[in-house]
Every structure is written in C-alpha cells, then in structure tokens.
Amino acid sequence: MVMSDVSMLEPKSVFQYFDEISAVPRASKFNAKISEYLVNFAKKNNLEYYQDELGNVIIYKGATPGYETAEPVMLQGHMDMVAAVAEGCEHDFETQPLEIYVDGNYVTAAGTTLGADNGIAIAMALAVLTSDQVSHPALEVLITVDEEIGMLGAEGLDPSKISARRIINIDSESEGVITVGCAGAVDCITTFETPRVTKSGVCYKYTLDGLQGGHSGMDIDKERGNAIDLTGRVFLDCLKEARMNIIRLTGGAVTNAICNKVSGEVLVHPDDCIAFEKAMREVSAELKSEYEIADPGLKITMERVGEMETEVVSDECQMNLMKYLFVIPTGVHHMSVALPGIVETSMSIGFIRLEGDTMQTGAMIRSSVDSRKKNLCQRVKMVSEAYGGKCEFSGDYGAWEFNNHSTLLDICVDAFELHFGKKPEVGAVHAGLECGKWAEKWGAIDAVSIGPEMMEVHSPNEKLSIPSTARTWEYLKAILAACK
Structure with a gap:
C-alpha cells in the first residue's frame, strides 16, 4: 500500500x-x-x-x-x-x-x-x-x-x-x-409519474451550480442555496415567459447533503428562445444578488444545443413538478428554546432524478422533538400528494x-x-x-x-x-x- x-x-x-x-x-x-x-x-x-x-x-x-x-x-x-x-x-x-x-x-x-x-x-x-x-x-x-x-x-x-x-x-x-x-431523522422519497409527449424545438443544456452544499443538518441554518429548490423557482419564472418542456434533470446523490448542483436539458419553442434566455438571465441575476453572501459562487448556465424532436414532460405534469419543488417546506422550521442557537426541526432535499417516465426526490427531515418530526412528515406527504406524488418514509430514528x-x-x-x-x-x-x-x-x-x-x-x-x-x-x- x-x-x-x-x-x-x-x-x-x-x-x-x-x-x-x-x-x-x-x-x-x-x-x-x-x-x-x-x-x-x-x-x-x-x-x-x-x-x-x-x-x-x-x-x-x-x-x-x-x-x-x-x-x-x-x-x-x-x-x-x-x-x-x-x-x-x-x-x-x-x-x-x-x-x-x-x-x-x-x-x-x-x-x-x-x-x-x-x-x-x-x-x-x-x-x-x-x-x-x-x-x-x-x-x-x-x-x-x-x-x-x-x-x-x-x-x-x-x-x-x-x-x-x-x-x-x-x-x-x-x-x-x-x-x-x-436530532432524530427520517428519509422521505417522493416519486411522480412523468408522462411524455413528443415535441420539436430548441434544446438547451441547463446547469445551476457553484453552490457550497454541505451537511443538511449542521449547515441548514447557514442560508445556503439548494440547487433543487432553486431549480423549481427558476423554471416557474421561465414558464411565465416562454413555452418550454423538461427533457431531463438530475442533481445530488444522498438525502443528508445540501444539493449543490442540478443539470439537465430543456426544449424551448423556437419562437420563444429570446424570451427564455432573457428570463434565465433575469432570474440568474436575481438569485446571485440574494445569495451574494451565503453562496457567492452561484451561477446558472444555458448552452444552446440546437433544434431537435424529442420526448419531453407534458405541460400539466411539469407545472405540478415545479410547483412541488417551489413549495415543499424545506429549510429551518423551529429553533431550540432549551438550547439557544441549535436548530430543532428542519428539512432539506438532497437529490432529484427526472428521467424517463418518473421523477424522484429524496429529502431528510430532522428534529430533536419527535412529535414535530412526525408533523413535518405529514405536511410533506400532503404537499407531495397534492401535486400527484407518492411519498414514502424510511430509516426513521428517534x-x-x-x-x-x-x-x-x-x-x-x-x-x-x-x-x-x-x-x-x-x-x-x-x-x-x-x-x-x-x-x-x-x-x-x-x-x-x-x-x-x-x-x-x-x-x-x-x-x-x-x-x-x-x-x-x-x-x-x-x-x-x-x-x-
């Protein structure tokens, strides 16, 4: 050796x-x-x-x-x-x-x-x-x-x-x-069916990265960006201005780390490319300003690949998916009163896989109060099901x-x-x-x-x-x- x-x-x-x-x-x-x-x-x-x-x-x-x-x-x-x-x-x-x-x-x-x-x-x-x-x-x-x-x-x-x-x-x-x-914790895996349709348009490679990431418990109170949460926000903003559909998204690997990168491909209607690129630049500038101190390396990049015909996530489905990512209750929920300065209850999404006919996300819910952990699990399950997902919990420990x-x-x-x-x-x-x-x-x-x-x-x-x-x-x- x-x-x-x-x-x-x-x-x-x-x-x-x-x-x-x-x-x-x-x-x-x-x-x-x-x-x-x-x-x-x-x-x-x-x-x-x-x-x-x-x-x-x-x-x-x-x-x-x-x-x-x-x-x-x-x-x-x-x-x-x-x-x-x-x-x-x-x-x-x-x-x-x-x-x-x-x-x-x-x-x-x-x-x-x-x-x-x-x-x-x-x-x-x-x-x-x-x-x-x-x-x-x-x-x-x-x-x-x-x-x-x-x-x-x-x-x-x-x-x-x-x-x-x-x-x-x-x-x-x-x-x-x-x-x-x-704190005790539990893993939360949410799965969505992602029906596909065939469309023609301009393909772009999308990347949101440059984030610090870190431990989803020890670093959850540092206001660092989560690439999965932010991707939901980015795409919702872009969908207001341009017709686009997701081809693929992937990011993170485990539930207990703050996701620092998401990448994938999207298909944009040929008539909306200028509007799409403008919306991307605007939301990128907005996020960079918000995370100037907590995550100064944040960047969003788009690489225009070219015109193609391919299978994409349907309009209705992807709107539900992005809304789910946008509203899922991540971050710090309660601080400890007994031990000042210690986070009591939190949630962080660690990975996302949107490929083929499913999207899966993995998150970790933590709390030093078991009843609050149980309550947050219930909230996550309700939000997931409201947007068409199926939520499963595993690895629960007190x-x-x-x-x-x-x-x-x-x-x-x-x-x-x-x-x-x-x-x-x-x-x-x-x-x-x-x-x-x-x-x-x-x-x-x-x-x-x-x-x-x-x-x-x-x-x-x-x-x-x-x-x-x-x-x-x-x-x-x-x-x-x-x-x-």
Missing part, C-alpha cells in the same frame, strides 16, 4: 491508520472492502472480533492492568462516507482510493469528500487497540456500515453482541464540544435525549478541564448520531460524542484539522484513563 505524506503526521499511529483506510473504497452502500480491512486488522493483532451479515464489525480488547473491574467502554463510529465530487472531477468511489494530502494545518482530498466523517473514528479506535501506552477498561470497538444513508448498520446490529453501556462516539466535528444529544445524570459526561468534563485548563462546551447537534439508535436498543445508556475540528463535511471542500486531531487524541486517552 502506497502511503501519502499524511502518514508522517503526528500522532503518527492515528494518521497512519487514516491514510490506510483512505485507500480503501468505503462510500455508503459499498462497505465490503473496509469491513474486511477491519476484520483483517483484528486477525493481524490477535484481537477477538465479530462481523455480521451487514458488514458491521466489533473488535474486543481486554482491560489494561488496574482496570479489570471497571465497566466496559464502547468506542464507536461508522465506516461509510458521503461520496461527493467537485465540479469537473471524476472519481469512482467503488474502486478508487481517495487522494488525500496535507494542506497547511489541514488534511483534505483532491476533488472529493475526505471521509474524515467518520474515518477519524476508525483511525483513533485502531490506534487505541494497537497501543500499549493507553490505559483503559475492557473495550468494545463498534464500527457500523451505512450510517450516512439512514443508520442501516446500527438498525440491523444484534444488540446482544455489545455489553458496554458507557459509549464514546467519535462522530462529532467540533473540538471542545461534548455532544450529549442529537432523537438522543440528554441524560442529566451522566457519570461519563462528568468524566469527560473533568478530563477536559484538567487537560486544557478550561471548561468544554456541552450541547446537542442538529444531525443524526448513532447514540440515538443505541438508546433505542439498550434503553439506559451513558453516552457522549466527541471529535476533532472538521470543515465542510459532506462536501468536496471537507477538511480535517491536524492540530485538533492531535489534541483530541490526547483527550480521548485521558478520558479512557479516567474510566475506572
């Missing part, structure tokens, strides 16, 4: 493992290779392990001297990563390794997501398992599959394979923050509620103050963490989530802070040492 300059960073054991796993394809739905890598790691280091049919892997290690009577601790993360690429980059996430490199104080990847979410959990856990310098109770290291697409690995895990009820999840992205709660009697939190706070000489921030996140699933499976758990500083996760701009990783590694060791 060819190692990159990342493997020379400190802490060396953590970054060497991060470098290794970055060479193993591990996009969501394609976990087999990384799962086998973890099994081979356990065999190589003579550690007991369990691998289930889904590909979840648990690696067990006994307590170090002096910790034999301490309650066990579970270290936990997920092996899959969001697969997103920058414009112009071609990358096969099923077969190709990531091209990771050092950029100043950060590790990043060339043209793709980095996968520090959640590869850093794997790297730190493996470094603990192979170290003879880390004091700890008995460890159960659980690395799950397909967390990013609905926590499918966590959902399917046999709970009897885990005895630990003290859980350190390493899937947070802000150093100095101890997360003790998270919120992880704060435990104000957590002894593990006390340990983490004390270790942080002792190590860094200041108090940590304690809070919740508007994102899904697998601790919510563990609460469902085992009832009473004592859990925290920590992690090093990361930027722009779920996007091709994702970065992992090198000094923060080093500090978080020392902090993790201090927590484990205090878990007597």
Whole structure:
C-alpha cells in the first residue's frame, strides 16, 4: 500500500491508520472492502472480533492492568462516507482510493469528500487497540456500515453482541464540544409519474451550480442555496415567459447533503428562445444578488444545443413538478428554546432524478422533538400528494435525549478541564448520531460524542484539522484513563 505524506503526521499511529483506510473504497452502500480491512486488522493483532451479515464489525480488547473491574467502554463510529465530487472531477468511489494530502494545518482530498466523517473514528479506535501506552477498561470497538444513508448498520446490529453501556462516539466535528444529544431523522422519497409527449424545438443544456452544499443538518441554518429548490423557482419564472418542456434533470446523490448542483436539458419553442434566455438571465441575476453572501459562487448556465424532436414532460405534469419543488417546506422550521442557537426541526432535499417516465426526490427531515418530526412528515406527504406524488418514509430514528445524570459526561468534563485548563462546551447537534439508535436498543445508556475540528463535511471542500486531531487524541486517552 502506497502511503501519502499524511502518514508522517503526528500522532503518527492515528494518521497512519487514516491514510490506510483512505485507500480503501468505503462510500455508503459499498462497505465490503473496509469491513474486511477491519476484520483483517483484528486477525493481524490477535484481537477477538465479530462481523455480521451487514458488514458491521466489533473488535474486543481486554482491560489494561488496574482496570479489570471497571465497566466496559464502547468506542464507536461508522465506516461509510458521503461520496461527493467537485465540479469537473471524476472519481469512482467503488474502486478508487481517495487522494488525500496535507494542506497547511489541514488534511483534505483532491476533488472529493475526505471521509474524515467518520474515518477519524476508525483511525483513533485502531490506534487505541494497537497501543500499549493507553490505559483503559475492557473495550468494545463498534464500527457500523451505512450510517450516512439512514443508520442501516446500527438498525440491523444484534444488540446482544455489545455489553458496554458507557459509549464514546467519535462522530462529532467540533473540538471542545461534548455532544450529549442529537436530532432524530427520517428519509422521505417522493416519486411522480412523468408522462411524455413528443415535441420539436430548441434544446438547451441547463446547469445551476457553484453552490457550497454541505451537511443538511449542521449547515441548514447557514442560508445556503439548494440547487433543487432553486431549480423549481427558476423554471416557474421561465414558464411565465416562454413555452418550454423538461427533457431531463438530475442533481445530488444522498438525502443528508445540501444539493449543490442540478443539470439537465430543456426544449424551448423556437419562437420563444429570446424570451427564455432573457428570463434565465433575469432570474440568474436575481438569485446571485440574494445569495451574494451565503453562496457567492452561484451561477446558472444555458448552452444552446440546437433544434431537435424529442420526448419531453407534458405541460400539466411539469407545472405540478415545479410547483412541488417551489413549495415543499424545506429549510429551518423551529429553533431550540432549551438550547439557544441549535436548530430543532428542519428539512432539506438532497437529490432529484427526472428521467424517463418518473421523477424522484429524496429529502431528510430532522428534529430533536419527535412529535414535530412526525408533523413535518405529514405536511410533506400532503404537499407531495397534492401535486400527484407518492411519498414514502424510511430509516426513521428517534432523537438522543440528554441524560442529566451522566457519570461519563462528568468524566469527560473533568478530563477536559484538567487537560486544557478550561471548561468544554456541552450541547446537542442538529444531525443524526448513532447514540440515538443505541438508546433505542439498550434503553439506559451513558453516552457522549466527541471529535476533532472538521470543515465542510459532506462536501468536496471537507477538511480535517491536524492540530485538533492531535489534541483530541490526547483527550480521548485521558478520558479512557479516567474510566475506572
């Protein structure tokens, strides 16, 4: 295996493992290779392990001297990563390794997501398992599959394979923050029939891109543009001025990322090309002005292909589709009163596929209040059905509620103050963490989530802070040492 300059960073054991796993394809739905890598790691280091049919892997290690009577601790993360690429980059996430490199104080990847979410959990856990310098109770290291697409690995895990009820999840992205709660979420897939008719006209290639995208939970309050929402608005404006029909639209790949690009083709009546181009320019200027600060890279391009006869979406159908995209209740719905500054309830559309005789959109609805999540699901279903769609929900998981009697939190706070000489921030996140699933499976758990500083996760701009990783590694060791 060819190692990159990342493997020379400190802490060396953590970054060497991060470098290794970055060479193993591990996009969501394609976990087999990384799962086998973890099994081979356990065999190589003579550690007991369990691998289930889904590909979840648990690696067990006994307590170090002096910790034999301490309650066990579970270290936990997920092996899959969001697969997103920058414009112009071609990358096969099923077969190709990531091209990771050092950029100043950060590790990043060339043209793709980095996968520090959640590869850093794997790297730190493996470094603990192979170290003879880390004091700890008995460890159960659980690395799950397909967390990013609905926590499918966590959902399917046999709970009897885990005895630990003290859980350190390493899937947070802000150093100095101890997360003790998270939002629940559910995927919403809406499907529309798109009857076709044959028309003649002028074909244009359409692209709306240049948006930052990002995490549909952590970045939902940053007022970034969503290419799918905006496409509905763009086409509705153009339909007021010109006769046009959609041939194809596609954008995004997963429900939990803010869609940063939509592309496709439309057919315009030959007599309306000037009006169509004018309307496109006007709405483009309007959007660029609105998103001048939040998304300054936004751009809409049209490339005139030429005259042709082809199948297009019928007038009545496409009007319903665009109205649906325009009115679907995306964005922030409620802010938390209990935890000021934290989003409580939101929705974001992550992908769209309009090809052939169907259009499908995928969205994620999140809330730390289950009743509000249920209510928003009902609203989305009603809007979808009002415009002729069929709405299905999957991957539903509940919120992880704060435990104000957590002894593990006390340990983490004390270790942080002792190590860094200041108090940590304690809070919740508007994102899904697998601790919510563990609460469902085992009832009473004592859990925290920590992690090093990361930027722009779920996007091709994702970065992992090198000094923060080093500090978080020392902090993790201090927590484990205090878990007597």
